[in-house]
Amino acid sequence: MKWTAIDDFGIVINPMIVEGQVHGGIAQGVGQALLEGAVYDKHGQLVTGSYMDYCMPRADNLPSFNVDYVVTKCPSNPLGIKGCGEAGAIAAPVAVVNAITNAVGHEDVPMPATPQAVWAAVQKSAKLRKAAE
């Protein structure tokens, strides 16, 4: 699996910190797309109250990242810099869920796309294929 993220952060002063921000953002985005789901029962009690039930993304849920930049100097501040804090988290869920919808052939895929949700989506594509025949 290959993951590439390219952003425009204006002038990058400390690339290591910026890259770290992107890594964290991607992890957050992948978590939102595949793992993290807050579940409440019918009484309003949070049932995903600990990390035994609420799945935070961890290192082994993620591939290595290729991070690169396009630099367009920001005209509105003297340093020419732009914010980078949550950049990784913006495109990540879209990229992951688009990959899944592309693979299953329809768009009825919820987030987080847990293994069960993907399994259900695959069942649905089989049904749709059959109906189309």
Place this chain on the structure above:
Amino acid sequence: MYKFAYHKAKNVKDAAALLKKAGDSKLLAGGQTLIPTLKLRLAGPAALVDIGGVKELSGIALKGKDLVIGAMTRHAEVATSKVVRKAIPALAALAETIGDPAVRNQGTIGGSIANNDPAADYPAACLGLGATIVTSKRKIPADKFFKGLFETALGDDEIITEVHFPVPKSAGYAKFPNPASRYALVGVFVSRNGSDVRVAVTGAGEGGVFRVAEMEKALQKDFSAKALDGIAVKPRGLNSDIHASAEYRAHLVGVMAKRAAASAA
């Protein structure tokens, strides 16, 4: 955490006596389930009897045709033991998938079996290998040991001392871990030992670990993943929770059984 008395047992006999004397008491082995339960105030025993210092309860050895593992043996020891890796590699591999490194370095086989969490890994190995659970009072075959959710055949002051695993001709374990907790969403252990073929499923059953007779029959004729083609477990009687529906678990039992058989064949 509620207040409790703490006793450190010197040996098994001492631990049994302390358990009996203290009344509403719990054995403390690796504490990987018990301590969080106490912290959350889900349990409030009057006393804990700590068997962490009982040396005779720990160890791994081959005795005749059995692999014998002491109750206080940590998961990490089983996972890395050369003896286990040679005799029953699937058992070492199973131990390696339990929890995380902190859990594996503290948690014990006896503690796991005595707790009988319906999603724990070791119950599948015990039932899937036809193990015998040796206690301070008697020997209990795995088929009669696991009684239901968090329930076992153990009496109040009965202590697991050893688990005897008959060394099989081949065995395999495949687990689909809950991505958050890494407990088994579904785990299937298969083994063959002469004409004895076993398929044990953990993580899926409403009543905890169970065997699948139809799969065992098919594997007796042909011990391969292919022999399991078309054998489906029914969702009825399987767990349904926020992590997986009974239907999805039923599907996973089929997939994991094939993977386990493929790794064992």
